[in-house]
Amino acid sequence: xxxxxxxxxxxxxxxxxxxxxxxxxxxxxxxxxxxxxxxxxxxxxxxxxxxxxxxxxxxxxxxxxxxxxxxxxxxxxxxxxxxxxxxxxxxxxxxxxxxxxxxxxxxxxxxxxxxxxxxxxxxxxxxxxxxxxxxxxxxxxxxxxxxxxxxxxxxxxxxxxxxxxxxxxxxxxxxxxxxxxxxxxxxxxxxxxxxxx
Amino acid sequence: xxxxxxxxxxxxxxxxxxxxxxxxxxxxxxxxxxxxxxxxxxxxxxxxxxxxxxxxxxxxxxxxxxxxxxxxxxxxxxxxxxxxxxxxxxxxxxxxxxxxxxxxxxxxxxxxxxxxxxxxxxxxxxxxxxxxxxxxxxxxxxxxxxxxxxxxxxxxxxxxxxxxxxxxxxxxxxxxxxxxxx
Numbered sequence: 233x234x235x236x237x238x239x240x241x242x243x244x245x246x247x248x249x250x251x252x253x254x255x256x257x258x259x260x261x262x263x264x265x266x267x268x269x270x271x272x273x274x275x276x277x278x279x280x281x282x283x284x285x286x287x288x289x290x291x292x293x294x295x296x297x298x299x300x301x302x303x304x305x306x307x308x309x310x311x312x313x314x315x316x317x318x319x320x321x322x323x324x325x326x327x328x329x330x331x332x333x334x335x336x337x338x339x340x341x342x343x344x345x346x347x348x349x350x351x352x353x354x355x356x357x358x359x360x361x362x363x364x365x366x367x368x369x370x371x372x373x374x375x376x377x378x379x380x381x382x383x384x385x386x387x388x389x390x391x392x393x394x395x396x397x398x399x400x401x402x403x404x405x406x407x408x409x410x411x412x413x414x415x416x417x418x419x420x421x422x423x424x425x426x427x428x429x
Numbered sequence: 430x431x432x433x434x435x436x437x438x439x440x441x442x443x444x445x446x447x448x449x450x451x452x453x454x455x456x457x458x459x460x461x462x463x464x465x466x467x468x469x470x471x472x473x474x475x476x477x478x479x480x481x482x483x484x485x486x487x488x489x490x491x492x493x494x495x496x497x498x499x500x501x502x503x504x505x506x507x508x509x510x511x512x513x514x515x516x517x518x519x520x521x522x523x524x525x526x527x528x529x530x531x532x533x534x535x536x537x538x539x540x541x542x543x544x545x546x547x548x549x550x551x552x553x554x555x556x557x558x559x560x561x562x563x564x565x566x567x568x569x570x571x572x573x574x575x576x577x578x579x580x581x582x583x584x585x586x587x588x589x590x591x592x593x594x595x596x597x598x599x600x601x602x603x604x605x606x607x608x609x610x611x
Contacts, residue, residue, distance in 0.1 A: 301478065301550050303442070308508070346508040348437045349605050352474065352560045354550045364553035365560065374561050380435070380510065380607065384572050387469055387609065388435035391511035 266401055269304065270420050271312045271340045273397040278333040280426045282392035287378040287400060289420040291369035293357040297416035302404045305350040306378055307342075308390070309397045315340030330426050342399050348390060350403070351377055355416045372421075398422070433467070434514040438507040438523045439605035444476025445525040447486050447545055449596035452500070452529045454604040457588035459496050459520035466521055467609045468581040468589060471568040475548050475559040476603035483546025483556070487595045490568070490581075492536035493529050493588035500527030517610060525604070529590045538581065538589075541567060545600025567591075 269289075274282045287306065293299075315337035322331065358366035369375050377400065381389035392398050400420065445453045453473075458466045473488070503523040548556045558564040570580040581589055591604070 299550075301548070308512075347441055347506070348508055348510075349439060349472075350442055350603070351562055351565075352478075352548065352603075354557075354560075356550050364551045365548075365557040366551050368557075368561070374563060376562055378562070380437075381432075384469070386431075386433050386467075387607065388432055388510035388514075391513075393512050396512065 266403055268312065268315060268340045268342055269338060269400045269402050269418070270318070270422055271309065271315065271337050271342055271397055271399040272392065272422060272424060273312050273335045273337070274392045274394055275334070276395040278394055279428060280330060280333055280394070281429060282334060282398070282424055282426055284390040284392065284398050284422060284424045285379065285381055286376065286423040287420070288372045288376045289418055290372055290375055291355070291358055291366060292417040292419050293355060293366070294417075295357060297355065297357045299355040299416050301352055301354055302402060303350050304353055304377055305401045305403050306348040306390070307399045307401055308345040308348070308392070309342035309399045310345055310395065312337060312340040312342040312397050312399070334426065340399075342397060344401070345396070349378065355418065357416070433609035433611050435510040435607065435609050436507045436514075436517060437510065437605060437607050438503055440476075440503060440525060440603050441506050442476075442603060444601035444603045446601045447593050447598035449598050450592065450594060451598070452497070452525065452527055452590045452592050453488065453602060454503075454525050454606065455493060455497055455523065455527055455529060455588055455590040456583060456606065456608065457493065457497055457522045458583040458585060459522065460518045460585055461520065462585070464518045464521070464585070465611050466583040467611070468568070468583065468606060469570065469572065469609065470566065470607040471591070472562065472565040472605045473543065473559070473567045473591070474565040474603040474605075475556055476601040477545060477547040480547050481545070481599045483544050484597060484599055485595060486543045486545050486593045486598055486600070487540055488543060488567070489540045489592050489594050490538040491531060491590050491592055492538070493590050494532045494586065495530035497522070497524060497527035497529055497588065500524045515610070521610065523606070529592065543602065545598070547600070
């Protein structure tokens with residue numbers, strides 16, 4: 233790719249809570265669909281190219297939740313608006329300020345452009361010594377949604393050019409959606425780089 | 430090797446229903462020139478959310494030798510990883526439930542069995558394990574090999590199908606494929 237790009241993690245883990253319910257987890261809101269769990273935006277004029285290498289999440293529902301199966305979808309988007317800003321943590325603290333030219337947020341409203349993939353998830357609580365789907369989702373290694381390009385120099389990551397964004401969208405499938413979808417907790421990480429080419 | 434122009438294509442939630450001798454997913458390179466398609470990774474997520482009586486489905490990875498017909502096209506779901514990539518060649522197509530032409534002597538790359546039962550919110554079986562991206566990964570040719578091992582290479586008038594050869598058949602899968610064009 234020509235240059236060594238600087239790496240960042242946009243993490244919900246330390247984000248300001250969406251509903252003020254927690255200081256170390258993001259609360260997935262109640263009955264709703266097409267919620268932007270995490271959105272990265274590379275605005276026009278940034279002069280930067282954003283590359284998304286890895287998306288992971290973990291189930292943080294350690295208290296009882298009343299939810300159903302739903303989907304996390306990976307989208308290229310445009311024009312994200314609103315939501316709450318979440319921090320992008322540099323892996324190397326060298327004073328670089330390029331991160332200030334892009335943004336990351338949760339619960340933003342975006343315009344979907346094209347879908348890369350999706351995965352079905354259980355947002356139910358997991359139990360101490362649990363051995364089911366809910367419990368397995370506490371493993372970041374098992375819960376990787378995307379890692380394109382991480383291990384193979386031949387394959388592109390998801391490249392976000394100026395004017396576009398990348399979003400993990402929570403989507404509730406009608407056939408799998410119950411009449412109730414109570415708030416529950418997750419944490420999510422997106423690892424990406426910023427470069428000038 | 431340089432980074433290759435990469436796409437992702439999938440059923441995007443319109444899960445492909447199992448049926449006997451159905452091509453659950455296929456890729457076809459019908460280009461007239463030297464365009465080469467390389468299949469790097471394929472995922473088959475469990476797409477069955479409503480209760481059924483699951484069965485074992487045997488999936489065969491087979492070469493194809495003529496353009497597929499009928500079925501449901503998925504080519505419009507092909508997404509560039511980088512918006513500056515060249516356009517996908519118009520003769521490269523993807524689909525599900527398309528009619529496939531095999532070579533006279535079938536070329537079986539690999540085969541696997543999938544249990545087609547529905548997944549449950551707090552289940553703990555193979556049905557649920559195939560909801561995880563690593564658990565759904567059914568092909569990753571060449572990955573992490575630094576270019577030593579080839580992916581599945583589709584040259585002119587070559588294709589690949591993932592065909593369910595088992596009857597009876599129930600359930601559905603949600604398939605995604607990562608490929609490059611050069």
